Amino acid sequence: MLQKTRGIALSYIRYRETSIIARVYTEEFGLQSYLVNGVRSAKNKSNRIALFQPLTLLDMVVYNKHDRDLHRLSELKTIHPFQSLPFEVSKSTIAIFVTELLNKVLKEEASSPVLFRFLIDSVLFLEEAKLNYENFHLVFLLKLAFFLGFGPESAHEFENQLREHSYPFLPDAEMENALNTMLRKPFGTPLSLARSARNELLDAVVAYYQIHIDSIGEVKSLPVLREVLG
Numbered sequence: 001m002l003q004k005t006r007g008i009a010l011s012y013i014r015y016r017e018t019s020i021i022a023r024v025y026t027e028e029f030g031l032q033s034y035l036v037n038g039v040r041s042a043k044n045k046s047n048r049i050a051l052f053q054p055l056t057l058l059d060m061v062v063y064n065k066h067d068r069d070l071h072r073l074s075e076l077k078t079i080h081p082f083q084s085l086p087f088e089v090s091k092s093t094i095a096i097f098v099t100e101l102l103n104k105v106l107k108e109e110a111s112s113p114v115l116f117r118f119l120i121d122s123v124l125f126l127e128e129a130k131l132n133y134e135n136f137h138l139v140f141l142l143k144l145a146f147f148l149g150f151g152p153e154s155a156h157e158f159e160n161q162l163r164e165h166s167y168p169f170l171p172d173a174e175m176e177n178a179l180n181t182m183l184r185k186p187f188g189t190p191l192s193l194a195r196s197a198r199n200e201l202l203d204a205v206v207a208y209y210q211i212h213i214d215s216i217g218e219v220k221s222l223p224v225l226r227e228v229l230g
Contacts, residue, residue: 002061002074005029008119009056010099010106012049014040021070022052023103025119029064030111034073051078053086054099055123069108085127093228094126094137097221101141101209104216105148115147125187132188134229135198139182141205150212155179162204165211169204199226 005028012022018040025031039049051058061075085091102119122143126136145151152158155176162169171179178193179201193201202225210216 001063003028003064005060005062005064006079006116006120007032007058007060008116008123009052009054009058010103011054012036012052020049020052024052024058024060025102025106025116026060026062026111027113027116028111029062031106031108032062032064033070034062035070036073048076051076054092054095055085055126056082057120057123080124080127082127085123090134090228091126093221093225094133097137097219097225098140100219100221101144101216104219105144105209105213112147118143118147122187129188132190135182135191135193136187137225137229138198138201138205139187141209142179142182145209145212148212152183152208154183158183158204158208161211162208167204167207167211169200169207171201175201198229202226 005026007024007026010023010025010031012020015021015035019035019037020039022034022036023031024034036048036052050056057079059077059079060073063072063074065071085095122136122140126133129136142151152161155171158179159169159171159176174192175197178191178197181189181191202222206216206219206222
């Protein structure tokens with residue numbers, strides 16, 4: 001049975017000679033895997049594989065069967081063609097980091113329209129932002145934690161949880177203020193945060209996730225993100 005849903009592309013792997021298996025977080029079905037045939041063929045002129053770059057927003061018609069882990073696509077187009085996110089190094093690096101974390105924390109069986117709306121709004125902010133997005137990844141993870149059930153209410157709570165698990169996080173007053181702003185204010189709120197402080201807070205946020213989700217393990221894109229944005 002054909003069904004419509006919106007989706008957010010997270011990643012894909014090559015499958016056989018010309019196909020891919022794409023992981024997409026969908027509005028209707030949660031995290032799903034789709035077999036997409038022929039997109040890597042030299043004869044394919046549509047460049048549909050570009051639709052599966054990190055965080056691409058999709059409008060989909062799919063064959064979803066509850067007794068299968070791998071589904072098929074019938075129709076596919078982008079909701080919002082990107083003009084900056086895949087082409088600006090800082091934004092594309094953020095996108096790779098965010099999608100790696102989403103692949104680790106989102107579950108196949110979890111469909112949440114509220115979470116999906118948060119993800120859509122977050123991606124659109126990053127795509128359209130001209131200024132004040134250098135802390136996007138930090139704000140995003142802190143806000144995402146609430147949807148996953150372990151969001152801290154304040155910088156103090158964040159610090160205490162890290163210390164309870166023997167993580168050495170001792171922020172100064174400036175970093176505490178920045179952390180509270182990230183927790184309470186929307187994306188794009190201007191912040192004064194030095195490169196070294198941003199790196200320290202990034203490591204702390206990833207450690208916070210690792211405390212709450214055992215399966216996260218190593219975050220391979222973290223060193224590149226730290227180097228590009230800091």
